[in-house]
Amino acid sequence: MLRFATWKIVSILAMTAFAVLVIVPSLLSPENREALIAHLPSWVPARAIVLGLDLQGGSHVLLEVDSASVTKSLIDNLRDSVRRTLREEKIAITGGIGVLQRGVQVRIPDAAERARVMPKLKQLAASAASASADGSRVPAFDVTENESGLVQFTVTEAGVSAKIRRAVEQSIEVLRRRVDALGTTEPNIQRQGEDRILVEVPGLQDTGKLKEILGTTAKLEFRLVAEPGADPSETESLDDTERPGAKLPVEKRVMVQGEDLTDAQPGFDSRTQEPIVNFRFNIRGGQRFGEVTSENVGRPFAIVLDGKVISAPRILGPITGGSGQISGRFTVEDANKLAILLRAGALPAKLTIVEERTVGPGLGQDSIDAGKRAAYVGAGLVAFYMLITYGVFGVFANIALAVHIAFIFAGLVLLGATLTLPGIAGIVLTIGMAVDSNVLIYERIREEAHQGRSILSALDAGFNRAFATIVDSNVTMFVAAAILYFLGSGPVRGFAVSLALGILTTIITAVTMTRMMITLWYRYKRPARLPI
Amino acid sequence: MKLLRLAPEDTKFPFMRFRRVSYPFSAVLSIASVVLFLSLGMNFGIDFSGGTLIELRAKSGTADIAKLRATAEHMDVGDVEVQGFGAPSDVTLRFGLQKGGDAAQEVAVSRVKAAIGDGYEIRRTEVVGPRVSGELVQSGTLGVVISIVAVLCYLWFRFEWQFAVGAIIATMHDLLLTVGFFALTRLEFNTTSIAAILTIVGYSLNETVVVLDRIREMMRKYRRMPTDQLIDLSVNAVLPRTVMTATTVFLALLSLVVFGGQVIRSFSIAMIWGIFVATYSSVFICSPMLIYLGLRSETVGTAPPAAGKLGKASA
Secondary structure, three states, X not given: OOOOOHHHHHHHHHHHHHHHHHHHHHXXXXXXXXXXXXXXXXXXXXXXXXXXXXXXXXXXXXXXXXXXXXXXXXXXXXXXXXXXXXXXXXXOOXXXXXXXXXXXXXXXXXXXXXXXXHHHHHXXXXXXXXXXXXXXXXXXXXEEEOOXXXXXXXXXXXXXXXXXXXXXXXXXXXXXXXXXXXXXXXXEEEEEOOOEXXXXXXXXXXXXXXXXXXXXXXXXXXXEEOOOOOOHHHEEEEEEOXXXXXXXXXXXXXXXXXXXXXXXXXXXXXXXXXXXXXXXXXXXXXXXXXHHHXXXXXXXXXXXXXXXXXXXXXXXXXXXXXXXXXXXXXOHHXXXXXXXXXXXXXXXXXXXXXXXXXXXXXXXHHHHHHHHHHHHHHHHHHXXXXXXXXXXXXXXXXXXXXXXXXXXXXXXXXXXXXXXXXXXXXXXXXXXXXXXXHHHHHHHHHHHHHOOOOHHHHHHHHHHHXXXXXXXXXXXXXXXXXXXXXXXOHHHHHHHHHXXXXXXXXXXXXHHHHHHHHHHHHHXXXXXXXXX | OOOOOOOOOXXXXXXXXXXXXXXXXXXXXXXXXXXXXXXXXOEEOHHHHOEEEEEEEEOOOOOOHHHHHHHHHOOOOOOEXXXXXXXXXXXXXXXXXXXXXHHHHHHHHHHHHHHHOOOEEEXXXXXXXXXXXXXXXXXXXXXXXXXXXXXXXXHHHHOXXXXXXHHHHHHHHHHHHHHHHHHHHOOEEOHHHHHHHHHHHXXXXXXXXHHHHHHHHHHHHOOOOOHHHHHHHHHHHHHHHHHHHHHHHHXXXXXXXXXXXXXXXXXXXXXXXXXXXXXXXXXXXXXXXXXXXXXXXXXXXXXOOOOOOOOOOOO
16 A cells, blocks of 8 residues: 555656646637647647537537439439430430339330330430449439330439438538538538438527528529420429519420539629629530520520529520629529529539527527536535545545546547537536545445554555446446447537546546555555544 | 544444335336326427427516417417526427428428517527437437446346346336436426436446445355345445435536526436435345345355356355
């Protein structure tokens, strides 16, 4: 008992000093922190503790890629390519191209023509393929044909899930550009699971705007308005936002798409002073738009955003400059938002918000204050209770407790873990439980002394016998915390991290550190009897 | 300095004799918990039931709950639960899932926010769609089950099987009573409550292990002593520690209940209940179970338990 290696003392003191050093930046104001970091060598991990959204305020939005819309866009694209191929090969079909729930069908009555075009159609189905998770290419469609000339394309599960995976990746890029345009600090956008995207934006006040920006597909299309008497299978009626309630028939064929835009800026119409969005096409888009407008002078074309007609101006002459403007009944706000959306690009699929948690900055600050108060009072009560129960040994336990709390915070900073409100609760809880190890040891020492052992031998036996129990009881607690970490999310995870860290550090603080202090105390004091 | 002792020195309480009382008592409470759970059910928060929670603070003065209720009736989002929340200026609105899947929830939220008007600051909005709430239920249940199984394995490895069985029965007992507590008090049950339950499971096992450790030690020391006397001796030996630790944890939790704010209050209250139940069950449920399971001193090996157990069957 009397021997306590110097290297142990040194390393415990060094660890404590290091822990204090690590948590100092979190205690400073942001300005002082910057100043401190500027003066420290780069190997010092001078970071502030990361606060969860529930403490600093902010929005947590979970979006899900709509698999129905992914399937539909796969099918629509295939239909367009099938139509183009049949047209190019001049194949006669009966009944048009039918769109099914999970595929496309077309009837080619002539067997010879069918035989000629089948390889091309099969190639289409194969080229709609996408890379799967392991990198191999899976066909997105199965193709079948029967005697009566019916050719069917059925979308495959693998095809849809590969497409969803791609859609998630692309959406993350698009969302990042959009959220950055809002000018918020450090948004976090990441994939979650197979088909979800988590967006975390700290400190944003107007969540309505955020959700609009996240949830809008922003698919822009320029299409011709259908002429009277056009083939109904080639046209569709879309809502006309200029005349609420009315529908406008437009061609299904898309002249130019939003992806051919290179820039979009809000502005004002020089004549009417209405808010508008000015845009520029890339070379391909500009050429295509020039061709179509010169061929269709006098006809109206529709500017379609997410399946709704924003405006349908008449083509007054060929537009070959590669730029144009979108007017509609915009407010300045609308025009701004549309410009952001068009610049960031369209989402490849529809995203649905499946979970939202927003905490205002006021509540966040209140939670921090409440958590702090609970921690101070809790620690104070426990420390006082330990003091009046164990006297000088209680002081040792309390010093160990203070170091224990410093270790938890340092651990959170070093791991880059997030401190949440349940996390603070976890720390307060571990304050109550950390002293359990001390209690186990002290009670054991008392018991051993009671059975007539000398002070030194009672101290020794107390530490040694209690240690096995401390390990066993902490392992069970740690298992619960670890499982909570893997299954929980967000704030609950923060709780699990604090709890687990607290359990690990008690072994160092309550066992080793207390032992060190008692050893030094004994060597210095040589007491005649135990103070507990 | 005179030091404080909550538990008297050298107690000799005949704890094991109480098993004739504690078992029927716990059985009644457990059955009551199940009945409460099945009849009243849990007051599920939106994490599990899905729906929307909006926390408001009146910009000046106190929140007019009656007026908000009246407004809520015209929001067309189904039943809206309007409740005070801590301070008199604070109030929460809660309404259930809207028909029409995930997308419909957002529409309802904007409608409600518009109807509330400018008199209130929106402090918190939580919207959980039907799919996510279903998954949260799954992962929560899974977590509780996995943790119990994992700890069972650990105990089986470290102790005799009787100890593991006793610990699991005590833990299940604590779990049941906690569920009953949630059902009875109508405390909101949400994802932090799962955290509370898992922590209670952890704490309960912690308590149990401390007692079992001592029983095992005593069994190696006093090989001829009858099991019930031996358990009494062990429980009395760890009693000061049990009282002490329960008190420190209680103090920490009490400070969380009083000062920690509304958001984690149900968590803290449940935890306080949990430490009481866990302390009780480690003494009155788990330890007597060893007698029923036929544990004898002679069967406990002197060597580490996993080895050396074979060939020492009781004579």
